[in-house]
Structures are given as structure tokens and as C-alpha cells.
Amino acid sequence: MVGKIEASENIRSTLSLGDTNSFRLVDGIGDNLPGIYVDEFAGRRLISTSFPELLPELRDWASSLAPPVTTYWKRLDQRDRKSPDLISGTPVENSFEISEQGVRYLVSFESGYSQGIFLDQRNNRRRVRDRCQPGDTILNTFAYTGAFSVCAALAGATTTTLDLSQPYLDWARRNMELNGIDPSSQYFCKGDTFHWLQRFVRQKRRFTGIILDPPTFSRDQDGKVFQAEDHYGHLVSLATACLSPNGWLLCTTNCQCLSRTSFSRIVEAAIPSASRTCQFPMPPDFTGDQYLKSILVEI
Numbered sequence: 001m002v003g004k005i006e007a008s009e010n011i012r013s014t015l016s017l018g019d020t021n022s023f024r025l026v027d028g029i030g031d032n033l034p035g036i037y038v039d040e041f042a043g044r045r046l047i048s049t050s051f052p053e054l055l056p057e058l059r060d061w062a063s064s065l066a067p068p069v070t071t072y073w074k075r076l077d078q079r080d081r082k083s084p085d086l087i088s089g090t091p092v093e094n095s096f097e098i099s100e101q102g103v104r105y106l107v108s109f110e111s112g113y114s115q116g117i118f119l120d121q122r123n124n125r126r127r128v129r130d131r132c133q134p135g136d137t138i139l140n141t142f143a144y145t146g147a148f149s150v151c152a153a154l155a156g157a158t159t160t161t162l163d164l165s166q167p168y169l170d171w172a173r174r175n176m177e178l179n180g181i182d183p184s185s186q187y188f189c190k191g192d193t194f195h196w197l198q199r200f201v202r203q204k205r206r207f208t209g210i211i212l213d214p215p216t217f218s219r220d221q222d223g224k225v226f227q228a229e230d231h232y233g234h235l236v237s238l239a240t241a242c243l244s245p246n247g248w249l250l251c252t253t254n255c256q257c258l259s260r261t262s263f264s265r266i267v268e269a270a271i272p273s274a275s276r277t278c279q280f281p282m283p284p285d286f287t288g289d290q291y292l293k294s295i296l297v298e299i
Contacts, residue, residue: 001057004032012040015284017122022098022107023285024119030287037076039119041107042098045071046084046115054087062088072109081113097178101126103154104178105147106171116145116171120292121213122283124250125151127296128211131248132157136208139200139242141193146172148211148250153181157208160187162196194226197238206244212236216255228255232263236270240299249297256291263293271297 008031017023025045026038035050036058047058054073062071070089075082086109095108100122107116128148132138134156140149141162149159149172161172169190173183189196193214200207212235216228226235232253239249251267258266264279280294 001033001055002061005038005061007031008033008038011287012285017283017285018101020100020122022100022117022119023122024283025285027286028288030289041115042096043069044089044092044096044109045069046109047071047073047087048076049073050076059087074113083112084109084115103129103147103150105145105150105175106178114144117147118144120254120282120286121147121252123280124148124252124294127280128152128209128250129155131155131209137206137244139207139210139239141197141210141212141239142214143172143211144168146175148213149186150175150179150181152209153186154179158186160189160207162189162191162193164190164192166190194224194235194238197235197242200242201238205242207242207247208244209248209250210239210243211250211252212239213250213252216253228253229257229262232258233266233270236267240271240273243299245299247299249299250294251297252292252294254291254293258293260290260293264295267295267297271299273299275299 005026008026012025021042023040025040026033026036028034028037037048039046068089070092071087072084073087074084092109095106098105098107105117109115125147129151132152132155136157138152138157138159140159143149143161143163145168146161149161152159163169169188176183253263268277274297276298278296282290282292
């Protein structure tokens with residue numbers, strides 16, 4: 001096992017990721033290590049496994065690293081969403097800074113099941129930054145800690161960051177500040193994306209670009225269920241009604257029930273006026289299951 005991990009590290013060292021110190025180091029079956037994932041976060045590591053207990057070989061590997069590397073372990077279990085456990089090195093009790101293609105974000109191993117950023121969206125964040133320009137208005141739905149918003153704002157766009165969680169919106173503000181962006185120059189909305197999209201339609205508020213990255217499954221405050229395979233098309237239709245002329249949508253999902261072809265059909269059926277759609281692969285450090293589907297739609 002250690003030899004396979006080292007081989008994965010060697011492969012990652014050959015990738016051109018720009019000014020980036022956080023990436024996927026081991027990607028399960030793609031690196032001949034089924035069920036084992038290792039992410040690098042600015043000199044700290046997170047091991048995630050589908051096994052109920054940490055394998056002794058992984059603990060031994062983490063403990064043998066020289067110089068010592070702070071390493072945490074997380075069990076991949078959507079029903080038991082706990083913060084990772086420290087298995088080696090010095091604990092990281094506060095959030096810390098990472099760099100991704102020159103953009104800075106805060107990450108935490110102590111704030112729950114997710115660490116503050118999804119590394120598999122790296123290339124999509126870059127696409128948003130490259131596409132935006134001063135004068136653009138960007139709506140980032142299901143925004144989590146606002147990474148897409150940061151990238152759009154760095155390019156000069158005015159962003160609206162929308163999420164159900166106030167702590168995540170506060171985290172998004174801190175990410176803005178970390179990159180020299182005044183949060184007061186941007187907008188933040190707390191609440192359900194479907195409700196806000198309907199409100200934006202009534203207000204005739206329009207956006208140059210909208211990012212749709214919903215969870216595969218969720219339930220709003222009224223108990224209404226969202227399942228990507230059943231409801232993504234409706235989400236796209238609502239978002240399209242909020243787009244400015246010649247606007248664009250970035251549609252993504254990690255729903256395992258949807259193939260790339262099926263997801264493309266759902267998105268295209270919801271936007272008959274689309275002039276162009278582009279589907280993108282995952283970043284090169286993600287060599288295993290290509291679960292993340294990403295489509296850019298131009299209206």
C-alpha cells in the first residue's frame with residue numbers, strides 16, 4: 001500500500017497546477033487504492049476512506065512521514081457526518097489558509113464533515129474567474145463558503161452569495177477579506193435557493209452568470225425534498241429566468257445516479273434557448289471515478 005501511495009505522490013508532482021498547494025494526492029481506484037483518498041491541504045493531509053475503521057497500514061504510513069505531517073482521518077459516511085480525527089502530527093485547532101491558483105481560502109479540520117472547499121471544483125472556479133469581468137453580476141447558489149464568489153469578485157464582478165447557513169456565509173466573507181475584497185461591496189443572501197430564485201424573478205433581478213452546484217439530496221426548511229436526478233431540471237429553469245440576455249449558467253452535480261449523458265439531457269431540456277453547451281472533465285489529480293459532471297451553458 002505504501003508503495004502505491006508513493007507512486008501517486010510522484011504522479012501528482014508532475015502535474016501543472018499553478019500556484020496551488022492543495023490537491024488530491026490519492027484518488028481511490030484511479031490510483032489502485034479502492035476506497036482510499038488522500039487530500040493535501042497546504043502541508044497538512046486528510047485521509048478519507050469508505051471503511052468503518054482506519055486501516056493500520058494507513059495509520060503507520062501517516063505516522064512514519066519525515067518530517068512529521070499533520071494528518072487527519074475521515075470516514076466517508078453521509079449518515080455520520082463527523083469532523084475528521086487527528087491520527088498523526090500536531091492538531092490544527094483553527095482554520096488555516098490554502099492557495100489555489102493564486103486564490104486564498106480558509107480551510108478547517110474542526111468544523112464538521114466538510115473542510116471548507118471542494119478541491120474537485122478547482123478548474124470550474126478558474127473558468128468562472130476567467131469568464132467574469134467588471135460590470136458582471138454573478139449569482140452563486142448553494143454557495144457553501146463562497147469560493148466561486150471569490151473568484152468572480154477577483155475578476156471585477158459583483159457577486160451575490162446565497163446559502164442556507166449563516167456560518168457558511170460568514171466564512172465566505174472571511175474568504176473575501178483574505179483576498180483583499182471588501183465584503184460590503186458584495187451581496188449575501190441567507191435562505192433556500194428555490195425561494196430566492198422565485199423572488200429574483202418577481203423583482204426582475206437579472207444576473208450575467210449563475211452557478212448551480214446543489215447537493216445531491218437536501219430538504220428545505222419547509223420539508224420539501226430536492227433530489228438531483230428528479231429536480232435539477234426545474235432548478236435550471238428557475239435560474240434561466242434570472243439570466244440577463246447573453247448570460248450563462250455553470251451547472252454541476254456529483255450525483256452518482258446521473259451519467260454525463262443523462263445530466264446533459266436534463267440541462268439541455270430545461271434550456272431550449274441555449275446557444276452553446278460545453279461539458280468539462282475533472283481536474284487531472286482526480287484520476288478515479290469521474291463523478292463530478294460540469295456543464296457551461298450560454299444563452
